[in-house]
Structure formats: C-alpha cells, structure tokens
Amino acid sequence: MEGLPDAADFATKLKNTLIQYHSIDDDMWRIAKKTRDVTIWRKPSEEFNGYLFKAQGVIDDVVSSVMDHIRPGPCRLDWDRLMTSLDILEHFEENCCVMRYTTAGQLWNIISPREFVDFSYTVDYKGGLLSCGVSLDWSEKRAEFVRGYNHPCGWFCVPLKDNENQSLLTGYIQTDLHGMIPQSAVDTAMANTLINFYGDLRKALQKA
Numbered sequence: 001m002e003g004l005p006d007a008a009d010f011a012t013k014l015k016n017t018l019i020q021y022h023s024i025d026d027d028m029w030r031i032a033k034k035t036r037d038v039t040i041w042r043k044p045s046e047e048f049n050g051y052l053f054k055a056q057g058v059i060d061d062v063v064s065s066v067m068d069h070i071r072p073g074p075c076r077l078d079w080d081r082l083m084t085s086l087d088i089l090e091h092f093e094e095n096c097c098v099m100r101y102t103t104a105g106q107l108w109n110i111i112s113p114r115e116f117v118d119f120s121y122t123v124d125y126k127g128g129l130l131s132c133g134v135s136l137d138w139s140e141k142r143a144e145f146v147r148g149y150n151h152p153c154g155w156f157c158v159p160l161k162d163n164e165n166q167s168l169l170t171g172y173i174q175t176d177l178h179g180m181i182p183q184s185a186v187d188t189a190m191a192n193t194l195i196n197f198y199g200d201l202r203k204a205l206q207k208a
Helices: 007-020 063-070 074-079 183-207
Strands: 030-033 039-044 050-058 083-092 096-103 115-124 129-136 153-160 161-175
Touching: 007 039, 007 063, 007 096, 007 129, 007 161, 030 083, 030 153, 030 183, 039 129, 050 153, 063 074, 063 083, 063 129, 063 153, 074 183, 161 183
Parallel strands: none
Antiparallel strands: 030 039, 039 050, 050 161, 083 096, 096 115, 115 129, 129 153, 153 161
16 A cells, blocks of 8 residues: 555554653643633644644534544535545555545635545544544645645544543644645644534534
8 A cells, every 4th residue: 555554553653642642741731722612722743843733622422423423434524614525545444544635725715725645543442432643645646735744643532421421522633734834824723723623513413
C-alpha cells in the first residue's frame, strides 16, 4: 500500500501517540475558546510549527452512536459542515482504512478548500472508543485543492460514570493547512471549527 508499510504496526503507534496526548497534564494547556458546553485548549505542537488543539464537551447520546457519526463513512458527510466529500481509498481489518476527504473554504475563503488523505483507525478504549488518524504522503493530488496534512489526531469518546446515556467527547487536532496563510488565521479557524463541530454533531444526533 502506498506510503504505509504495515497497517497493524502503524495503527498501534498512532493509538499510543493519542493516548500520550490524552495524559498531558492540565497545566500544559491554555484555553483558546470556551462556550457554555465546549472548551478548546491549545499547546505548541511537537510535530510542526503550529498548535495541538484539545476540545472537550459532553454529548447527550451513547458512545456507539456518537462514534458512528464521527468515524469515516457516509454519515459524516450528512452533518459535518466543513467536509465536502469523503471517499474510502483502502479498507483493512481491525477498523483501519485510508480515506480521502475535502473541506470547504473558511474565513471568507482566506483559507481555500483543502484535501487530505488520512489513515484512520478506531479501537476500544476504557469502556468507550478512540477514533484516530494521521495524514499519509499520497502521491495522487488534485489541482483544485491544496493538500493539507493532519499530524496525529483523534477523538476519545467514553460514557459518563453517572450516566451511560451521555458521553464525554475529547478531541486532539493538529492540522498543517499548508499554503500562504497567517498562523493567526489558522488558529482562529481551528478554534471556531471545533466549536461548530460539537454543535453540528449534537444537532445530527438529535435528528437520528
């Protein structure tokens, strides 16, 4: 497979990286944006010259339903306002796949549409699920999109201890959008995008 020598080994390393992010001490994070029901933090990324963002909020639904809406698949396109297309390029066992997706322009198209090719892996985690991904160096490119790059990222979803019908959803995102974009614009867009992600996901689950 192009750019990926061993899917199982690659998946394990990716999972361990996300678990490492999940154990970072609270005092290492700075709040980037906060609403009534979602908090976004950030810290300098160790992967590139940008930020690792952390998002967290409670979702009024069970883990399986929440993650069915987040993991790669047709359901994601129904509600995620940023995503404009999603195709599974290769599928493996153990909930692994390679997907290509495109995103809409942001900030009045200061950030033009982007394309990503990511390896995605979903695995059990502490009574819940972890869906994680990282971009691949995929040679096939389309001229109408700038190719972005997701450094290790993912979503932890676990049931609340006192109510299994609610889930704590925690995400870690560090995206290099490439192109000539001021870092301040990227940071603003990322915080807003994550806030919108939670709002759109909640609306989609209410309709489901």
